[in-house]
Amino acid sequence: MPIQYFEETRLFCLTTATTAYLFQISPNEQPLHLYWGAKLPRIEDYPLAPPDRQHSSFNATLHQNMSEYLCRNSIAEYEPALRVTFADGTRDIRLKYLSHRIEGESLSVKLADIYYTLELTLEYRVIPECDMLARRVTVYNAGQAPFTLEQVLSASLPLALDRGEYRLTHLAGAWACETLLERCAITPGRKVLEGRLNYSGHAANPFFALDLVDSAGQGAGENIGEVYFGALQWSGNWKIVIEQERAAGKRTRVAGGINDFEFSWQLGASESFETPWLVLGYSDAGFGKMSRNLHRYVSEQLLPPQFAHELRPVLYNSWEAVFFEVNEAAQISLAEKAAKLGAEVFVVDDGWFGERHSDHAALGDWQPNPVKFPNGLKPLIAKVNELGMDFGLWVEPEMVNPDSDLYRAHPEWAYHYPNREPITGRNQLMLNLCREDVQLWMLGWLDALLSEHNIRYVKWDYNRAISEMGWVEGAQSEIPVRHVHALYRIVAQLRAKHPQVLFEACSGGGGRADMGMLAHFDHVWTSDNTDPLDRLLIQQGYSLVYPPKTMYCWVTSTDWNRGNYPIRYRFHSSFMGALGIGTDLNSMSEQDLAEAAALVAQYKQLRPIIQQGNFYRLTPLGEEEVLAYQYQREGEGVILAFGQRYHFWKFLNRLRLYGLETEALYQLEGDLMEGEPHLLSGKALMRRGLVPKLERALNSALITLHKI
Numbered sequence: 001m002p003i004q005y006f007e008e009t010r011l012f013c014l015t016t017a018t019t020a021y022l023f024q025i026s027p028n029e030q031p032l033h034l035y036w037g038a039k040l041p042r043i044e045d046y047p048l049a050p051p052d053r054q055h056s057s058f059n060a061t062l063h064q065n066m067s068e069y070l071c072r073n074s075i076a077e078y079e080p081a082l083r084v085t086f087a088d089g090t091r092d093i094r095l096k097y098l099s100h101r102i103e104g105e106s107l108s109v110k111l112a113d114i115y116y117t118l119e120l121t122l123e124y125r126v127i128p129e130c131d132m133l134a135r136r137v138t139v140y141n142a143g144q145a146p147f148t149l150e151q152v153l154s155a156s157l158p159l160a161l162d163r164g165e166y167r168l169t170h171l172a173g174a175w176a177c178e179t180l181l182e183r184c185a186i187t188p189g190r191k192v193l194e195g196r197l198n199y200s201g202h203a204a205n206p207f208f209a210l211d212l213v214d215s216a217g218q219g220a221g222e223n224i225g226e227v228y229f230g231a232l233q234w235s236g237n238w239k240i241v242i243e244q245e246r247a248a249g250k251r252t253r254v255a256g257g258i259n260d261f262e263f264s265w266q267l268g269a270s271e272s273f274e275t276p277w278l279v280l281g282y283s284d285a286g287f288g289k290m291s292r293n294l295h296r297y298v299s300e301q302l303l304p305p306q307f308a309h310e311l312r313p314v315l316y317n318s319w320e321a322v323f324f325e326v327n328e329a330a331q332i333s334l335a336e337k338a339a340k341l342g343a344e345v346f347v348v349d350d351g352w353f354g355e356r357h358s359d360h361a362a363l364g365d366w367q368p369n370p371v372k373f374p375n376g377l378k379p380l381i382a383k384v385n386e387l388g389m390d391f392g393l394w395v396e397p398e399m400v401n402p403d404s405d406l407y408r409a410h411p412e413w414a415y416h417y418p419n420r421e422p423i424t425g426r427n428q429l430m431l432n433l434c435r436e437d438v439q440l441w442m443l444g445w446l447d448a449l450l451s452e453h454n455i456r457y458v459k460w461d462y463n464r465a466i467s468e469m470g471w472v473e474g475a476q477s478e479i480p481v482r483h484v485h486a487l488y489r490i491v492a493q494l495r496a497k498h499p500q501v502l503f504e505a506c507s508g509g510g511g512r513a514d515m516g517m518l519a520h521f522d523h524v525w526t527s528d529n530t531d532p533l534d535r536l537l538i539q540q541g542y543s544l545v546y547p548p549k550t551m552y553c554w555v556t557s558t559d560w561n562r563g564n565y566p567i568r569y570r571f572h573s574s575f576m577g578a579l580g581i582g583t584d585l586n587s588m589s590e591q592d593l594a595e596a597a598a599l600v601a602q603y604k605q606l607r608p609i610i611q612q613g614n615f616y617r618l619t620p621l622g623e624e625e626v627l628a629y630q631y632q633r634e635g636e637g638v639i640l641a642f643g644q645r646y647h648f649w650k651f652l653n654r655l656r657l658y659g660l661e662t663e664a665l666y667q668l669e670g671d672l673m674e675g676e677p678h679l680l681s682g683k684a685l686m687r688r689g690l691v692p693k694l695e696r697a698l699n700s701a702l703i704t705l706h707k708i
């Protein structure tokens with residue numbers, strides 16, 4: 001039973017395969033958080049609420065700070081998850097437990113204000129097989145007088161007391177360096193991770209991990225130690241707040257959800273507001289187990305079902321080869337070469353529509369350019385199909401260039417303030433997706449495009465952060481939520497009508513890598529930075545949270561670091577996820593094309609293991625000199641190892657493998673160091689390990705594992 005309620009103690013106990021999460025309704029009808037961590041043998045083993053106390057008149061009481069969902073009342077020592085202003089100006093929320101409902105793996109607990117008409121439902125979804133649970137809330141106005149929501153987070157909770165110190169691991173970056181690993185100690189004060197530019201963002205990713213640091217200063221490792229983690233299923237403004245108070249015995253609280261930045265929401269009579277889910281997990285076996293649980297959750301619970309269990313195709317994308325200079329003849333010439341390489345989808349990127357010759361014009365004019373494609377896209381699509389590939393197309397539906405027919409006809413469709421010149425970014429403005437006419441227009445042209453053409457792949461881009469959230473006739477403070485809801489709705493409608501189409505989420509690379517997008521899109525374009533060395537760190541961060549199969553990795557000839565990388569190294573770096581090719585195929589020699597074709601063929605053979613296997617980091621997180629990964633699917637494994645900055649004095653540590661059968665024998669093939677055995681038992685591989693052949697900088701090794 002994943003959810004149990006004990007009437008006598010008014011205790012809720014939520015359990016997954018190895019974890020438990022408990023809270024209790026106190027005698028004064030408050031839900032108090034009690035425990036989150038390893039599952040214990042007996043219900044009596046878990047702590048109950050201690051008597052309430054108060055450190056001083058400068059502090060809230062212990063019970064207030066133990067709240068299962070902290071609302072704005074009393075002394076706001078910690079981030080309140082819920083802040084409202086009632087019609088009479090009152091900002092104080094006093095809730096009491098009303099009722100609860102358990103339905104299989106879902107629990108809802110209803111609370112109501114003692115005077116005003118606000119009702120709050122705490123919702124829980126237990127995901128036993130992923131060892132995780134998800135939380136969100138719904139606020140309901142049961143009366144006539146409207147009130148204003150000023151902050152409504154998905155969840156807030158205290159972490160266990162007296163359990164040592166916490167270290168925060170999170171992902172941060174910028175354009176072309178997304179999802180880089182960051183770590184810091186949690187000390188008294190607040191740490192806020194957030195996105196407030198109308199997308200989840202390049203700068204920070206809506207994810208956190210807090211591992212326990214022991215008295216010797218040792219935190220969790222790849223396979224040992226305790227880690228609490230969470231990720232928000234939301235693609236708009238978000239925040240995750242981690243804060244610690246010294247007075248309360250260094251109690252640490254975490255809260256996360258939609259950012260309150262320039263946000264408020266009028267809740268009228270009988271209206272409700274539902275937050276996105278915050279998924280939460282606890283690992284008692286380090287960051288490796290955390291990542292595998294998150295990957296399983298995305299793969300099995302979150303991804304749109306059509307392609308959730310399908311292999312991602314090898315794609316060719318012409319962006320880095322030709323940028324805006326797309327036309328029928330040049331694309332056909334690239335398509336012929338891409339087909340020979342083994343590409344399965346041919347994607348035409350930016351530049352195919354309107355007067356789009358640079359990034360200065362035409363966003364909004366979604367008709368093929370009549371000079372570049374005199375007979376429309378159909379002849380190119382037919383050729384691509386004839387070559388045995390599916391056809392894909394780039395779009396950026398949420399944007400408009402001032403220099404476009406659309407903007408000339410509908411300047412009011414872009415977010416703007418009445419007495420201000422609109423601020424462009426990449427020469428474009430953002431369409432006001434909160435408007436119904438904009439939504440209908442967008443759905444209309446996309447639906448027509450997909451209905452009239454044999455398109456099997458859509459790359460949905462989003463190339464600027466918002467500047468002004470201006471909406472003259474509408475509720476401006478609701479934009480951050482309404483925009484994202486409209487985006488999700490439109491994509492869901494398109495998917496329902498065109499179930500054969502794969503959707504890629506892109507925002508100038510990986511600016512929209514989040515669980516909200518992965519509930520609607522099949523995968524993510526990880527970064528515009530396609531340098532194979534830089535990519536290793538970006539991909540290390542991405543794969544910490546999201547499964548490798550959702551991470552597209554292109555092989556290109558662009559060397560952001562002028563690295564002069566061997567072709568093999570470029571491919572091995574891109575083997576880490578779903579493989580794409582973005583090289584200018586016209587500039588490759590016959591010899592290089594043949595090597596590339598052989599590598600594509602090898603990837604296709606290994607793809608079920610890479611895309612559907614379990615993922616193990618063989619080198620510690622944060623390590624930069626040598627990075628190694630194992631993908632294991634039953635008896636078949638792939639090891640990828642990269643020497644990045646390999647010092648003269650450095651000896652390569654043996655890499656210990658994971659997830660093997662101890663007694664079984666495994667045949668090893670590929671880049672093993674001279675003298676390494678090619679046949680070893682699972683136990684030997686997991687204990688003694690192996691040494692890949694990595695002799696100099698920018699060298700990579702690929703080893704396969706086959707159970708015999």
Ligand code: DGJ
Binds near residue numbers: 394508
């Ligand atoms: C940003 C994307 O990340 C690139 O891959 C490419 O599609 C360009 N936009 C096109 O403008």
